[in-house]
Structure formats: structure tokens, C-alpha cells
Amino acid sequence: MKNQLKIAYLAPEIPALSATFVYNEILRLEKSGCQIVPLSVHQPHSPAREGALANLESRTEYLYRTPKGTMLRDNLYLLVRHPIRYLRFLASAVGDAWRAGLLNRIGLGLIYRFIVAARVARILQKQGCEHLHVHFAHIPTDIAMYAAGMAAIPFSFTAHANDLFERGWLLAQKVQRAKFAVTISEYNRQFLIGQGGSEHKIHVVRCGVDPGAFAHDRGRATNPIPKIGTLGRMVEKKGFDDLIRACGLLSERKIAFNLEIAGDGPLQSDLQKLAGDGDLAKRVNFIGPLAHDRVPDWLQGLDLFVLACKKDRIGDMDGIPVVLMEAMLAGVPVISCRISGIPELIEDGKSGLLAEPANPGDLAEAIARLLSDDTLAHNFRKNAVEKIQAEFKLSDNVAALNNLFREVVQ
Numbered sequence: 557m558k559n560q561l562k563i564a565y566l567a568p569e570i571p572a573l574s575a576t577f578v579y580n581e582i583l584r585l586e587k588s589g590c591q592i593v594p595l596s597v598h599q600p601h602s603p604a605r606e607g608a609l610a611n612l613e614s615r616t617e618y619l620y621r622t623p624k625g626t627m628l629r630d631n632l633y634l635l636v637r638h639p640i641r642y643l644r645f646l647a648s649a650v651g652d653a654w655r656a657g658l659l660n661r662i663g664l665g666l667i668y669r670f671i672v673a674a675r676v677a678r679i680l681q682k683q684g685c686e687h688l689h690v691h692f693a694h695i696p697t698d699i700a701m702y703a704a705g706m707a708a709i710p711f712s713f714t715a716h717a718n719d720l721f722e723r724g725w726l727l728a729q730k731v732q733r734a735k736f737a738v739t740i741s742e743y744n745r746q747f748l749i750g751q752g753g754s755e756h757k758i759h760v761v762r763c764g765v766d767p768g769a770f771a772h773d774r775g776r777a778t779n780p781i782p783k784i785g786t787l788g789r790m791v792e793k794k795g796f797d798d799l800i801r802a803c804g805l806l807s808e809r810k811i812a813f814n815l816e817i818a819g820d821g822p823l824q825s826d827l828q829k830l831a832g833d834g835d836l837a838k839r840v841n842f843i844g845p846l847a848h849d850r851v852p853d854w855l856q857g858l859d860l861f862v863l864a865c866k867k868d869r870i871g872d873m874d875g876i877p878v879v880l881m882e883a884m885l886a887g888v889p890v891i892s893c894r895i896s897g898i899p900e901l902i903e904d905g906k907s908g909l910l911a912e913p914a915n916p917g918d919l920a921e922a923i924a925r926l927l928s929d930d931t932l933a934h935n936f937r938k939n940a941v942e943k944i945q946a947e948f949k950l951s952d953n954v955a956a957l958n959n960l961f962r963e964v965v966q
Contacts, residue, residue: 561687561961562683566699590958598618605847619672648701650667686709687964688712689712716740717744720739742760745760782860786799787846790820792868795893816841851879880901884943885941890936909925
């Protein structure tokens, strides 16, 4: 077995502020001795700007920025040099497009992604990559399953949330073609099995966090008025509207608090309108996006972290948000909702509280309970750190993934 593996990593955006788990995984694998060739479908809309990421960004290939002439040359090269292999996977792409609906957006997209896959296959060949791993089971895995085939190397993928619940096409076929599939929760694993994925090929490997980046040996924050924090992209599934409504109920009950909302997104103006211009608006502060290296210090100033996740109108929902793990590791009591894999992270009444999704009244009760009970908050902090250390530590979970790679690349 080789001591050093050369693995290509493909994700929608590298390095993206909204997907810290991808670049943290890459950096950790490189520290363990793997050589990583980073590939990204798009250039990040909101790139992460930490100092350690400059080198990663500079060597990432952004596929959708590739000139059309280069794409054409790569396809012709593979057709001439490996005609049987090229035509086999072209036929596979056409069959997939037919299955998905040849003339709809997904079907046409699959054909285009086959063309992009030829570019990826050439990179894999030139770089001498032994394996291709992908984050997200939708567009990046579309590209990967054709590219890996044309390059004659194995591939695997990690499934998260949106790529399953909203854009989960051809999931059974992707599991079948991959050497293995990884997902972040048992909830997701059962979902994939329910879609026809082979049970023995699907592994749960958590997205992890680095304990060294967060100080958890702290008492309750010393804010004169309790500070509640939440962080994320301002989209429906994050439930920021439910949290603001819950805070409105707390305000009516004369419960003291301030709420800081970190992040941005398409619903920001709607959420600011929801907060209004009265007493509630004075308690709600939109602080904008935070660079990931600023998150630990921000968490240290909170009395409570709340993420009111829910299913949106088209069925999308979160998996297990990394920011919940970070808050727990930082020693901040957490509240979230009973949805998807979140109960696998937050054990209700032991390491945090869970409210019913899309239920501001239930959420308000949970917040009021935790703000008024220092003993409960103390117990949650202790149990939450133990939970993260046991199941969600970045080094342990990257090691598990590395072992799966090594089983494939002999």
C-alpha cells in the first residue's frame, strides 16, 4: 500500500466561505501526507480569505472558466487516444440524460457536464491522480462519474443536504458507480438507501471541527443583556424568520435579550423588514458575513446560539450544520430543531435543546428556558463538548476518510 496518495478533490466552490468543511478536509489530508489536486466547478461567490487558503486558491482549477477551445481539444484528445472508453461514457451520459429527461434542464446539463468531464479526465491523467473524491452529490458528482471513467481511476463522493433533498437525481446510479459514498448523518444514509443506493457502499463520516480553533473552557458570557447569536446564509431553510418571530414573542414577554444575525443572502431585506422598526428592531442586529477565522471570537461573546433549521417549500433542508458543532465546541449552549440529522448532534435535554421546526412559539419557549437556567446551560456546555470530541472531531473523521481512500488505492 502506498504511503502517499495523490487524490483530486472536486467541489462546487473552493475555497468558499459557505463550505469551510471542504477546504478544512483538504488541508487536513495534506497534513497527513496526501497530495491533493483541487478542482472547483465555479470560482467562489464568497471566497474564504484566511491566510492559509491563498496557496489552495492559487492552485485550484476552476472548470467553468475553462475556454471552450480547451474543452473541445480535451474531448477530441480522449476520443482519438481512448475511443472505446470515451464513447462508452458518452453513451452513459446520453442514457443518464434520457433517464432524467433529455430536453429538460437536468438532462441537458448532464450532456454539458460530460463535456466538462473530459477536461477533468485530462487533468487527472496529467497529474497522475489515483482517486477522485467529490463533495456534493449533484453537479460535481455528475462530472466526476464520467471524468473518473474516462481517466480509468476510481471515484467517491460525499453527500450533504441540498444535493440530496432538492437536487438528488440519479442517486442510486451514482452510488453504484462510485467505489464508495460518504454522507454526514445516519439520516442521510437511510435516505440514500431509500433512493436505491447499495447499503454496503454508503458510509457515515461526519463533517468535523478542529478543537484547537475553539476555546471551550469558559463560563457563561458576561453580557449585561443576554446575547443570542445565529449565523448562516439567509435562505428559507435556515429559519431566520422563525427566530425573529420567536424573539418577537420573547420581547412581548419582557424577556431581555439581544440577537446578532451573522451572514447575508437573498432574504436579508425581507428579514430586516420582519424585524420592523419598533422595540424588536432595537434588539436585532444584522452584522453581515463573518470570515471563518473570526467565528471563534464571535462565538465567545454569546450567551446562546440558535439555528432554527426547517424544510423549505421545495423540500430542501440542512444536514448537520457545522456552525452548530463550532458553537458547541466553543462552550456556547445551543438550540436548534428536530429535523434531518441535527438530533444526531444535539441530544435534546442533554447537550442542547431542540424545538419543532417552523414553530416560533416552541422556539421561544426553548430560548426562554435556557436563558433562565444557568445550571442547565452549564450542563449543556459540558455535554456538548464531550459529544463533539467523541464524534465530530476533524482529525478523526478525516482519518476515517483517508482509510477509505487507502482501501480503494492499493
